[in-house]
Amino acid sequence: MTKPLRTLVVEDSADDTELLVRELRHGGYEPTYARVETAATMSAELAARAWDIVFSDFTMPQFNAFDALALLRQTGLDIPFIIVSGTIGEDRAVTAMRAGAHDYILKGNLKRLVPAVERELREARIRQERRQASETIYRLAYTDPVTELPNRIRFREYVQQAIEDARGKHPLALLLMGLDRFKDVNDTLGHTRGDSLLQQVGMRLRGALFAPDTVARLGGDQFGILLPRLAATDDVKLVIKKIQDFLQAPFMIDSIPIAVEAGIGVAIMPGHATDADTLLQCADIAMYRAKQMATSYAVYAPEFNRHSPERLGLMAELRDAVEQRQLLLHFQPKVEIKTGRIVGTEALVRWQHLRRGLLMPDEFIVAAEQTGVIGPLTRWVLTDALGHCQGARLEGIQLRVSVNLSARSLHDPRLPEMIVKALETTGAEPRQLTLEITESAIVLDPKRAEETLAALSRMGIWLSIDDFGTGYTSLTSIKRLPVNEIKIDKSFVIGMLADKNDAMIVRSVIELGHNLGLRVVAEGVETNETFDALSALGCDEAQGYFITPPQTCESLKSWFPTSSWKVGSTS
Ligand code: C2E
Numbered sequence: 029m030t031k032p033l034r035t036l037v038v039e040d041s042a043d044d045t046e047l048l049v050r051e052l053r054h055g056g057y058e059p060t061y062a063r064v065e066t067a068a069t070m071s072a073e074l075a076a077r078a079w080d081i082v083f084s085d086f087t088m089p090q091f092n093a094f095d096a097l098a099l100l101r102q103t104g105l106d107i108p109f110i111i112v113s114g115t116i117g118e119d120r121a122v123t124a125m126r127a128g129a130h131d132y133i134l135k136g137n138l139k140r141l142v143p144a145v146e147r148e149l150r151e152a153r154i155r156q157e158r159r160q161a162s163e164t165i166y167r168l169a170y171t172d173p174v175t176e177l178p179n180r181i182r183f184r185e186y187v188q189q190a191i192e193d194a195r196g197k198h199p200l201a202l203l204l205m206g207l208d209r210f211k212d213v214n215d216t217l218g219h220t221r222g223d224s225l226l227q228q229v230g231m232r233l234r235g236a237l238f239a240p241d242t243v244a245r246l247g248g249d250q251f252g253i254l255l256p257r258l259a260a261t262d263d264v265k266l267v268i269k270k271i272q273d274f275l276q277a278p279f280m281i282d283s284i285p286i287a288v289e290a291g292i293g294v295a296i297m298p299g300h301a302t303d304a305d306t307l308l309q310c311a312d313i314a315m316y317r318a319k320q321m322a323t324s325y326a327v328y329a330p331e332f333n334r335h336s337p338e339r340l341g342l343m344a345e346l347r348d349a350v351e352q353r354q355l356l357l358h359f360q361p362k363v364e365i366k367t368g369r370i371v372g373t374e375a376l377v378r379w380q381h382l383r384r385g386l387l388m389p390d391e392f393i394v395a396a397e398q399t400g401v402i403g404p405l406t407r408w409v410l411t412d413a414l415g416h417c418q419g420a421r422l423e424g425i426q427l428r429v430s431v432n433l434s435a436r437s438l439h440d441p442r443l444p445e446m447i448v449k450a451l452e453t454t455g456a457e458p459r460q461l462t463l464e465i466t467e468s469a470i471v472l473d474p475k476r477a478e479e480t481l482a483a484l485s486r487m488g489i490w491l492s493i494d495d496f497g498t499g500y501t502s503l504t505s506i507k508r509l510p511v512n513e514i515k516i517d518k519s520f521v522i523g524m525l526a527d528k529n530d531a532m533i534v535r536s537v538i539e540l541g542h543n544l545g546l547r548v549v550a551e552g553v554e555t556n557e558t559f560d561a562l563s564a565l566g567c568d569e570a571q572g573y574f575i576t577p578p579q580t581c582e583s584l585k586s587w588f589p590t591s592s593w594k595v596g597s598t599s
């Protein structure tokens with residue numbers, strides 16, 4: 029079988045070319061060839077077609093092998109180049125090889141031709157494979173396999189380069205964007221769909237930006253956006269607005285619509301930092317801040333920075349705070365809408381810090397979870413809440429008490445024992461206690477959550493799903509759980525009169541909740557109008573500033589007689 033060989037011959041003699049081609053045919057090749065004898069024609073042929081090999085005479089009237097070689101080099105093509113010539117002398121042969129010729133063959137000794145061709149084609153193939161392998165390695169090292177966007181390493185290089193280019197000329201901005209609750213998507217819908225969401229987010233980000241702006245995926249739910257050439261610092265806001273617009277429509281993942289919210293942290297050079305790593309760090313701190321404040325974006329400010337070591341200090345103090353009784357509970361009543369009767373209260377923890385004053389749970393619960401202080405904290409809250417509840421009962425005020433459980437406490441194997449202890453210590457009964465659990469705590473480990481909840485339910489404790497509507501659990505998946513109550517998240521309730529979408533969510537949660545035999549509570553009821561609207565929709569209970577903000581047990585007791593709400597359940 030003959031092997032096709034696309035052959036370019038740089039040669040002024042047609043006869044010599046014929047001899048060369050004949051030798052190749054002898055050796056089993058079927059050359060399709062062109063003969064050139066000037067730089068111009070050689071360039072034209074190289075540009076016009078793909079070639080497997082180049083043979084070149086050493087000297088020709090208008091051209092020579094060195095120039096031919098240089099020309100081939102210029103194209104960037106890696107094609108074997110073999111000099112076929114009359115005697116050229118050893119010195120020039122060596123020089124030619126040094127210049128990049130792969131071999132030289134004497135016209136009088138064409139026997140060497142075919143073995144040389146075979147060897148050089150083989151070598152070229154190996155070089156080609158190596159090149160591909162190193163390109164693959166490069167790609168793997170610098171791109172994120174899920175989104176095909178540049179990865180963190182590459183992004184950092186871009187940032188470094190952009191800083192060099194921008195220095196002293198114009199500002200640049202670095203944005204870090206984290207998706208809210210991406211973990212829930214992954215946990216509830218699976219990693220494949222999670223990946224698909226990331227891909228789509230990546231595509232939309234790319235759509236929102238123009239060159240030279242760069243998008244990268246830095247890992248997890250984090251994207252990096254580099255705006256290397258800003259005319260004015262304020263232009264960042266326009267870009268953020270555009271990104272938000274592009275992310276607004278829900279993402280369709282296997283026909284499931286998923287709304288994505290993102291927190292963006294912004295760092296600017298100069299101003300915040302002048303090197304890549306510090307700039308990245310500033311953007312990261314700003315993003316954390318945006319998430320903490322639940323705003324869509326935050327521009328870095330030095331005082332955020334001081335926050336971090338401070339936070340660590342705070343955590344060390346929290347451990348002592350639990351022991352030294354610096355924690356206290358505020359209670360917020362829950363009103364049965366139909367009867368206007370206060371049927372329960374929710375215990376909300378606060379930290380009376382010696383220097384900082386009263387700290388709200390959003391400032392320390394997450395960190396308490398991360399550091400493990402949440403265990404003792406939950407134990408304290410349970411005991412204190414049940415103690416107050418039992419105390420009120422002895423004074424003739426019959427109220428259930430709701431305690432919030434964090435994800436970590438829900439999955440703590442010692443939880444049932446902890447609750448039994450708290451009930452024993454205080455003399456309260458299980459039916460006085462409601463535990464509020466968020467959807468995200470359940471999806472963290474649904475099977476385990478189901479078992480724990482079943483055990484708690486058997487003890488006679490009420491279970492409530494808090495902040496309902498913000499996560500990805502469906503009401504039907506709640507059907508499998510021994511849940512008694514759902515609380516519609518305050519973000520929907522607060523907006524329900526102004527926003528049709530919120531109103532629709534509130535209405536359907538009430539309807540579906542009732543279909544499943546659940547009690548439906550609306551939190552964040554701030555106005556009389558909202559209360560009335562909820563009443564019209566048949567919502568069971570309301571909680572919010574309209575009734576009263578959370579307050580201490582003492583002040584609540586003196587508030588009861590002055591308020592227009594009846595106190596205590598009829599049962
Ligand atoms: P949550 O359980 O959803 O509690 C409702 C939050 O909404 C409370 O904030 C409450 O003060 C606030 N709120 C009540 N009525 C209104 C209203 O009409 N409008 C508005 N805008 N807000 C209202 P708080 O006390 O800052 O608690 C925040 C979150 O911290 C709670 O959300 C709960 O998830 C968590 N938390 C509170 N206490 C504890 C605790 O003892 N343990 C655990 N693990 N988490 C707790």
Ligand code: MG
Nearest residue numbers: 374432464494
């Ligand atoms: Mg709650």
Ligand code: MG
Nearest residue numbers: 494495517551
């Ligand atoms: Mg809530």
